[in-house]
Amino acid sequence: MDNGRNALPPGSQPYPAYQIPVGPNTTLSPTEEDEGLDLRALLSVLWRRRYVILGTALFIYLLAFIYQIQLTPRYTASTLLTLQFRSEAVVDIQAVISGLSANESVIQTEIEVISSRRLISQLVDRLNLTRDPEFNPALREDSSLLRLIDPRTYLSSDWLMALGLQEPPEPLSEAEREQRQRAGVIGRVSSALRVSSPRMAYTIKIAFESENPQTAARLANTLAQVYLDDQLEAKFEATQRATDWLSIRITELRQRVVAAERAVQAYREEHSIIESGGQGTISEQQLSKLNTDLVAAKTQLADAKARYRQIQTSGPADIGALGEVMSAPMIQRLSEQEADIRRKAAELSERYGSRHPEVINVRTELRDIRRSISTEIDKIAKSVESEVELSQARVEGLSATLQELQAKKAELEGSRIELRELEREAESSRLLLETFINRFKEVSTQDGLQKPDARILSDAQPGAQTFPNSRRSLIIALILSLGAGIGLAFLLEKLDNGYRTPEQLERALRMRSLGMVPKLSSLKLRGRTPSQYVLKKPASSYGEALRTVYTAITHASASGDKPKRLLVTSSISGEGKTTFCLSMARLLALAGNNRILLLEADLRRGRIHKTLYSNDATAEVPPISDYLTGEVADWRRCVYTEPDSGLDLITAGGKVEHPQTLLQSENMQRLLHEATDSYDLILIDTPPLLAVADALVLTRYVDAAILLVQWESTPRDAVKSSLDLLRKAHAPEGGVVLTQVDVKKHAYYGYGDYASYYGRYGTYYTN
Known part of the structure; x- marks a missing residue:
């Protein structure tokens, strides 16, 4: 068997193989138009799929329109706040409560505070929003068209749970159910809240969106007031915490001061460090007096020794002329008596002669007087000697006492070092106590002077409808629907496998x-x-195509x-x-x-x-x-x-x-x-x-x-x-x-070849 293309029996003439050549209309390589964007091809796709595009656009637009008319209108009202960055404190209490600083992060922080669940929960409680059907779906009956066309409306709970469209009910107590409802209300109120701040401004805008314009205004105004109240409460709480802390610290400091002062007093008593009228300790006063007495005793001793030496060095004739002797009262009386007797003796001698008995008596009396004076002079000499001995003994006693006191003073000075440390500790405790007492008075005074760090510039008023924006929504829906239709057209064209x-x-x-x-x-x-049809209608469009x-x-x-x-x-x-x-x-x-x-x-x-x-x-x-x-x-x-x-x-x-x-x-x-x-x-x-x-x-x-x-x-x-x-x-x-x-x-697809004209030129055929 010949494996050639036209293998025939031996002896036969092969029929020449026929190859249909590639004509000018056959595309063997991409044309320049294929390499770039073929605008005509794109327009052709749009034309072929025009009913898909229009149908898709009309369907989506109709759904959007139905959805639009079923939406509940919503209204927005806003309150404008301004932040206060100027301090108006009557007393200096910046260490306890400081005002806001003028930077963007602080403004953003205040926005987060306003939007926090804590303030929203206070707003919910203040306005009792858990009883408002707008925010609590459990109190609301949905009778909209969207609910009517929702297939889940007509399915039982068992079917919904079986299909995974509904969670199985949880066994909740009444308190848990109310808590969950309240959490849901807080979340919906938070969703309706918009808090913003313009750039380069210290203002905050609180806007609420609600189905009722009055409700929107009431929510915005109430949240602003809740925010201001929260600021005051925060400051009051800070003041109260500071007051409580200061009270505790003052009590502790008082106890420390009392303990320190008692320790000082006990140390003084233990070491006999006793002050006396601001003149130093008793030991210091005694030492000072003792020094004075010692000086005086030494002076007296020196004087007594001088007089005693004068007495010792004077002869019998001169001793009576000493001032110590002359100043003695007895000597003075005896001297006066001696003078009188001598005058009397002189008068008697002159009158009676020296041998007169009276003269002799007078002379005897004169000798007795003189003997008495001599005796007194001896007594004075002995007295001066005794005075010297006494003064010497006193000086020695005072010196010994002084040395003892000086030794005690040195010992006392060592003890006073620790005493001064105790006194400094007691003094610092007293100063700290006074500082805390003064700060406590400032905080107590400021407690009634607190002001919030913001104020309301304008209250919210019932506003105009902000949702839905029908004109804009429908225009967007039209654009999106046309885009979806065009996208679907190109998707079908791309997915077209024939x-x-x-x-x-x-x-x-x-x-x-x-x-x-x-x-x-x-x-x-x-x-x-069809093969039977072409026999009956050879001039039909079918036959002409063949x-x-x-x-x-x-x-x-x-x-x-x-x-x-x-x-x-x-x-x-x-x-x-x-x-x-x-x-x-x-x-x-x-x-x-x-x-x-x-x-x-x-x-x-x-x-x-x-x-x-x-x-x-x-x-x-x-x-x-x-x-x-x-x-x-x-x-x-x-x-x-x-x-x-x-x-x-x-x-x-x-x-x-x-x-x-x-x-x-x-x-x-x-x-x-x-x-x-x-x-x-x-x-x-x-x-x-x-x-x-x-x-x-x-x-x-x-x-x-x-x-x-x-x-x-x-x-x-x-x-x-x-x-x-x-x-x-x-x-x-x-x-x-x-x-x-x-x-x-x-023909519906819009192809421009001859097949699209079979129906248009039907008079040329016999169909």
Whole structure:
């Protein structure tokens, strides 16, 4: 067996293989327009999908409109606050409560404070919002259209829980349920709150959105007041904490002061360090006095010693002239008596003479007086001596005492070092106590003078409706719906896995498109098959489409040679190979100017002899399988000629074993060679390429292989895989034909090829 493309029996003349050339309309390489943005192609997609775009846009816009009219109008009211950065404190208490600093972080912090759940919870409690149906859905009945169209409305709780659309109820106590409701109300109030601050300004705007304008204003004003009250409470709490802390510290400090002073006093008593009227300690006073007494004693001793030495150094005649003697009262009296007696003795001597008894008596008396004076002088001398001894003893006693006191003073000075430390500690405790007492008085005074760090510039008033903005929302909905429609159009175009135009085939497959064959409606067929319809209506649009395909095949060669052996195949089953072959063969045979042979080469699922004839005329004609297996010697015995069209048919018959072996047998080669001499055109109906490889076996014996592609249905990957199989088998490419084209739908898509005009120029056809 010759493995060449046109292997024939020995001695026969081979028929030259026919290759349909690539014409000027075949796209073999991307054009410049394909490399860039093809605006016409984009507009073509939009036009083809215009009803998808409009329908999608209208549907989405209608939903948006229904949703819009079902929305509850909401109103916004706002209160404006300004922060106070100037301190107006009457007393200096910055260490306890400081004002706000003028920076952006502080303003942002105050915004967070206003938005905190703590203040929102106070607002909820102050206005009793848990009893407001707007913020507590448990008190509200939803009768809107959205609820009516919501399928969950009509499902029981059991179904909703089974589908995962509702959480199973939790066993909650009444307190837990109320707490959860309150938390939900706080969250919804927080969602309705907007707190903002303009740049380069110390103002804060509190805005609330509500279904009622009065409620919105009331919420904004109340939250502003709650914020100011919270500031005051914070300052009062800080003041109270400071007061309490100062009270505790003052009590402690008082105890410390008392303990320190007691320690000082105890130390003084223990070490006999006793102050006396601000003149120092008693020991110091005693030491000072003792020094004075010692000086005085030493002076007295010196004086006594001087007088005593004078007495000792004076003679008997001079001793009476001493001042110590002369100053003695007894000596003075005795001296006066002596003077009187001497005067009397002188007078008596002068009168009576020296021997007169009276004179002698007087002289005796004078001697007695003088003896007495001498005795007194001795006494004075002894007295001075005793005074010297006494003074000496006193000086010695005072000196000893002074030394003892000085030793005690040195010891006392060592003790006073620790005493001064105790006194300093007691003094510092007293000063700290005084400081805390003064600060306590300041804090107590400031307690009634606190002011918030913000004030209200303008109260909220019932505002205008801010939601929904119908005009803007509907414009956005229109734009989004059109965008969704356009996106859906391009998505469908991208997801479109079939071919609709010859241009798509040529661009994707790099293979000539031979035309399109329309799909006949049941109204036109009226129970007939397309191949029967073409016999009755050869001038119909269906027949004209078949002629166009045949014309494209016959005029493909520049030399004018017509292919005689055409292999018709497809990628998958159901694309209309048999219908196409039978319809074209009947149409060409009916014209009468060509001899046409239709060869059914599908040895696995032959259908012509089963489905096309209602009589048993084909039963007497053996199928081609009988000839290929050798049961029939001449292939011409397998030819059946239709009486209505004059078409010669060779049917496949039933299933056979090893169909590929039969198709590439010498009998098949002989049949094709001999039939080429007898017929103007041989149409070979083969099985799908992706199902079996039977068609690939026959490609070496034909002039051109025609690949049928069902319009909009055959997957693109399947078509490309089939074409890849043909090219790997070096099959002569004849072209591609789109079959079962829905003309109305094709025209609806807006394709500008000739198939879209079949319905428009119906007067040219006999349908």
